[in-house]
Amino acid sequence: MSLPPLTRRRWRNWAGNQRTAGELARPRTVAELAALLRYAGAAGRQVTVVGSGHSFTSIARGADIQIALSGMAGAITRGPTPRTVRVPAGTTLRQLNRWLAAHQLALPNLGDIDAQTVGGAIATGTHGTGARFGGLASQVVELTLVGADGEVRRCSATEQPDLFAAATVGLGALGVVTEVTLRCVAAFVLHADERPVPLAQTLAEFDEYCADNEHVEFYWLPYTEATLVKRNNRAATDSRPMTRLRAWWENDVLQNVALGGVCKAGRAVPAAAPALARLMARAFTPVSYTNRSDRIFTTPRRVRFVELEYALPRAALPAAFAELRRIVARSPQRVLLPVEVRVGAGDDSWLSPAYQRNCAYLAIHQYVGAPYQGYFQAVERACAGLDGRPHWGKLHWRDAESLATAYPRFADFLAVRDRLDPGRVFGNPYLARVLGP
Ligand SMILES: Cc1cc2nc3c(=O)[nH]c(=O)nc-3n(C[C@H](O)[C@H](O)[C@H](O)COP(=O)(O)OP(=O)(O)OC[C@H]3O[C@@H](n4cnc5c(N)ncnc54)[C@H](O)[C@@H]3O)c2cc1C
Numbered sequence: 001m002s003l004p005p006l007t008r009r010r011w012r013n014w015a016g017n018q019r020t021a022g023e024l025a026r027p028r029t030v031a032e033l034a035a036l037l038r039y040a041g042a043a044g045r046q047v048t049v050v051g052s053g054h055s056f057t058s059i060a061r062g063a064d065i066q067i068a069l070s071g072m073a074g075a076i077t078r079g080p081t082p083r084t085v086r087v088p089a090g091t092t093l094r095q096l097n098r099w100l101a102a103h104q105l106a107l108p109n110l111g112d113i114d115a116q117t118v119g120g121a122i123a124t125g126t127h128g129t130g131a132r133f134g135g136l137a138s139q140v141v142e143l144t145l146v147g148a149d150g151e152v153r154r155c156s157a158t159e160q161p162d163l164f165a166a167a168t169v170g171l172g173a174l175g176v177v178t179e180v181t182l183r184c185v186a187a188f189v190l191h192a193d194e195r196p197v198p199l200a201q202t203l204a205e206f207d208e209y210c211a212d213n214e215h216v217e218f219y220w221l222p223y224t225e226a227t228l229v230k231r232n233n234r235a236a237t238d239s240r241p242m243t244r245l246r247a248w249w250e251n252d253v254l255q256n257v258a259l260g261g262v263c264k265a266g267r268a269v270p271a272a273a274p275a276l277a278r279l280m281a282r283a284f285t286p287v288s289y290t291n292r293s294d295r296i297f298t299t300p301r302r303v304r305f306v307e308l309e310y311a312l313p314r315a316a317l318p319a320a321f322a323e324l325r326r327i328v329a330r331s332p333q334r335v336l337l338p339v340e341v342r343v344g345a346g347d348d349s350w351l352s353p354a355y356q357r358n359c360a361y362l363a364i365h366q367y368v369g370a371p372y373q374g375y376f377q378a379v380e381r382a383c384a385g386l387d388g389r390p391h392w393g394k395l396h397w398r399d400a401e402s403l404a405t406a407y408p409r410f411a412d413f414l415a416v417r418d419r420l421d422p423g424r425v426f427g428n429p430y431l432a433r434v435l436g437p
Contacts, residue, residue: 026071034150051120055393089119097294109133110297124393129342138347142181148425169349190296191235196284219338223274226281242289263367266336273334309363309391310383311353317360323382337365350409353389400436
């Protein structure tokens with residue numbers, strides 16, 4: 001079988017903080033993909049699958065050859081049981097959501113955006129919010145993986161369960177996921193309720209919010225006492241759609257144009273960050289509306305930023321947040337973007353940051369081009385000290401030695417990696433740091 005052509009190209013991730021000018025292969029069939037992997041193994045070359053490039057870490061940059069699955073984008077089809085769907089892994093969440101809506105189905109929960117590929121989102125443990133909802137990987141019922149030896153392997157909770165527990169949040173380290181079967185739910189409408197709440201009240205009542213609502217998150221503006229609490233709950237009908245004008249104002253003007261302007265000003269004059277945050281707090285106004293679930297969960301993000309996110313045991317959130325506030329107050333690096341707090345249910349993927357524990361997710365952001373390292377690293381130290389686990393796709397500085405103590409099944413994951421990819425065809429500098437050589 002012939003190899004797919006290898007073309008040279010410049011690549012950068014969404015945030016622009018990861019770049020490379022390596023080779024790209026775009027196989028069109030599983031046979032071409034298998035041939036490429038066998039070639040890489042024999043030639044001592046390394047490959048990394050790249051999705052939509054929405055990770056902030058170098059996880060998708062790879063070392064040598066990037067593989068894009070866009071050439072293998074087959075059709076989404078119904079799965080073996082009701083409300084399951086088979087999805088080519090290179091499909092974006094946006095494409096999947098459209099298909100699901102047309103078939104009266106939906107994913108039960110989603111993160112903030114829909115630009116990621118299904119394969120990429122699952123590989124890093126991408127999640128939304130909701131105390132009773134796991135991340136996207138917890139919706140996987142079966143996946144198909146092409147290993148370094150070019151062999152196709154299918155796994156599920158009952159077929160090769162160890163491979164399944166490892167490969168659902170697989171970091172791209174075990175093989176190329178070509179197809180995923182996902183558990184869906186009947187299409188639903190969400191009612192979104194967003195309102196400003198003083199920080200002290202949000203912190204005091206957050207557990208209650210999480211217990212009483214299906215999906216809850218809050219944004220805190222550093223240097224202020226302002227939070228915006230977002231609650232999304234299932235509604236019987238789409239009876240309160242947002243007008244086009246209001247949607248344009250909220251999603252385009254406030255969340256993108258105005259936010260971008262404020263960030264640019266703060267980057268140019270960092271000392272103005274607290275005053276700019278107080279100005280932004282005025283844009284926190286109550287809104288209440290309904291829409292198709294994926295349209296409520298996700299919003300366009302045009303202001304570019306870098307991000308660090310930690311999954312903490314739920315009970316550790318107050319301590320982590322208190323330390324975060326001290327860090328923000330002390331840090332010479334002025335923070336230009338809000339802090340986001342979400343929650344999620346525990347799951348069973350060995351390297352999922354939510355592995356077997358309910359979590360609070362603490363995410364911090366900085367506008368591109370503004371200094372962030374000291375701030376991010378101080379928050380990382382605080383979160384790591386509270387038994388936190390970093391998001392694999394978001395900036396962090398942890399290495400294999402420290403991560404081994406954070407994940408009870410870390411050694412089992414490494415054993416699967418050794419079995420499937422002894423020659424490290426899927427190796428790259430990021431994986432060498434977080435998993436070891
Ligand atoms: C604006 C923005 C908003 C975000 N919002 C959220 C959020 O709400 N919640 C959240 O949890 N995360 C969020 N993220 C992070 C994002 O979801 C993850 O980084 C995700 O992995 C990106 O998917 P991707 O398709 O771009 O994958 P890439 O970043 O291209 O790749 C990520 C990893 O997946 C691997 N991979 C990709 N496809 C395959 C495959 N088919 N088989 C094997 N491995 C594969 C790659 O090798 C790499 O290791 C956000 C990121 C951005 C930029």
